[in-house]
Amino acid sequence: MGRVRVVGVGMVPFVTPSKSGSYDAMAAAAVRKALTDAGLDLEQVQQAYAGFVYGDSTSGQRALYGVGMTGIPVVNVNNNCSTGSSALWLAAQAVGSGSVDCALAFGFEQMERGALAMKWSDRPSPFVDFMEVAQKRNGPSEAPFAAQLFGGAGAAYMEEHGTSPETFAMISVKARKHAGNNPYAVFRAPTTVEEVLASPRIFGPLTRLQCCPPTCGAAAAVIASEDFARRHGLKGDVAIAAQAMTTDQPDTFEDPKNLVGFSMAQRAADEVYEKAGVDPRDLRVVELHDCFTANELLSYEALRLTAPGTAEKFIRDGDNTYGGRVVTNPSGGLLSKGHPLGATGLAQCAELTWQLRGEAGARQVDDVRLALQHNIGLGGAAVVTLYQKVG
Template sequence: MSNKVYVAGVGMTKFIKPRDTYGYEELGLEASAKALVDAGINYDEVQRAVAGYVYGDSTCGQRVIYQLGLTGIPVYNVNNNCSTGSTALAMGRDLIRSGLADVILCVGFEKMERGSLGAKFTDRADPLGRLADKMFETNEASKASVACQFFGNAAAEYIEKTNGNPDAIPMIAQVNHAHSVNNPYSQFQDVYTLEQIKNSPKVHKISTKLTCCPTSDGAAAAVLISEKYLQSHPDLQSQAIEIAAQSLHTDVHNVFDGSSVSLIGDGMTRLAVNEVYKTANITPDDVQVVELHDCFAANELVVLDALGLSKPGKACELVEKGDITYGGKYVVNPSGGLISKGHPLGATGLAQCAELCWHLRGWTTNRAVPHTRYCLQHNLGLGGAVVVTLYKRADGKEAPVNPAVKNDGRARLGYNPAVEVRHLTREQFEAAASHKASDKFSYGGNKLVPAYTSSKL
């Protein structure tokens, strides 16, 4: 039995400011239905679903997925902090590899509050409490969010220990903001000079406002299939992207060694990525495109080293040489990253997946990277979990340059979703939703036509 797993379809909403514009159920439905239409798969073929979100009650996954039909399939609800979306992806992959299913729907969504993240419960232990206590043993607390302090302290320590250039932090932010211009899903699409980023309001140590990601509302989804399913659906060959290797790990023993870098998951990231490289039998030099977890530019700096993209201790030099953008060794966060694209926690990992799949299909015509064969994804959750994923085409070849539209997701959607954002249509919803479950989720006895597709276009 083959253990290969493929991403057959992906879908996203535009990431937006938290303004109570849409409900999580509307966002989640749009991403899910788009992914199904992209894959040419009807919900009746989905055998299990995994829903990821951080802020929500009990069975929000069912609330989203029931809109596609009540078929009785198992629905799993996942929360792994900021790595929730890719944790859902990893769970879906494991379910297929175990032989329990051939078609899995993974969806991540988030409806967030404005402003910095804070604790939601005050009557129980803070999941990050022990890490925070350790951080404040050696670092003076500031008024910034605890997350910002974790990452800012780590980058400051890294720069001090490696004698790096502090300007690497705003340089990273400058690159990500510049990349966002070509990603229509980005919450922000503004270009800034290095001085504008450096002079934006200081948040914590070397972190300024324009080096930090915003809170966001949004959703993303992926349809995973087995090799057996792919072989029986040859029309998916041109767009199916193989998950060549994947590793999910939690913190390792050195997390409390007194280092600020260790506190933000450096150890688990190194463990995960080394496992991925070994499984795929490649090195970092074989990778062309990377989507990594830049919740703060400070984190990207440390992660560039942890992923082996720079030589040990040389992440600042990698940035200064221009090796994280077009014309350099790698293109990191062509989507604009979390800094510009936004960070709806449950959706982030699946949005990274969508971006990289579009690159490997050759659909990212306005931000393509020449000779793309391997794409690497890093998604981190403090406290902690990290998922590192490597993608390649099903045929193992380089991504084609502007491939012709044939019988693929672009034809089914009626546009190229990599370079254009459109809302879900009624026709797409009907194509994606169950044709067998006559008792689809409804409001007031009427079969559901989502508000998002009818009244808010």
């Protein structure tokens, strides 16, 4: 994987559904930006992987045809909230294996207003077993299913470690503060712990301002081999040092935190650290999957950024932000930047590429040589990617 380069990235500003353009227009704009950033034409791309969750089956083709119809393979990818990173994983695999020299990964989502819901009532839901375990522990609820799962995991962590509600709220405050420097983010106005806690209760420790909003947007990345980048004079200084995708194992249903991907993420992160020979203490910047404040807190420990049971201290000591040990979600994360499902993983890739290039503006983290990306989808898949500045 060390020979795989991210040579171009692009995204459009994320927006709420009421302000969204059509998915194909957003995706085409993000792809054009990534190609321009790379200094390539679409004709030089040999394969494309299109990520989206809500859309008809060949929406990827519709979106890419707005940029050009070159006849290359276009693979449509759906892996719930890890869809964008799954498309990236496939593109990196294609390049890393030598099957192609240059591949495109792009993701987009044109979401509806309101919380995520299960779309199909006439067939088995992939979340049946998850909800059965969650409701056996927490009881039935009218709350959105994702909030029940993540809120239940947060409540279980609180019970075990005595974590205060204020600690969870501090994550939302930090997300808004970071997003204030990101022109691509939806929610850039600051908030306070008091405002977060006073917002309507959703489930467990979660209030409305601790839940990511439905968002529309698109992002893209051009992936190339080291040799291709060199031959074409491309920016080849951001390498994918290691990458792993994991799915559920039986332990998913044995612990509330595993219902929301803790064990999947931990196994993926451990695999990445081992492949790259990197200690998580070497990381200075991480984009992680903060769909709810509870999941950001859990992810600190899943990714081994802090020891088991110490996430509250990690937050209260300011070790998760500028001036601390590792800046988490400098983009504002899903909580404030927004979470258009198919685009999220590729927006994370764009942010970390800019960080490694030193192009993140007011969000720039000092001395970035390594950057970690964490993206999960319930049901389930976890993708962890380690980027490295080379040259």
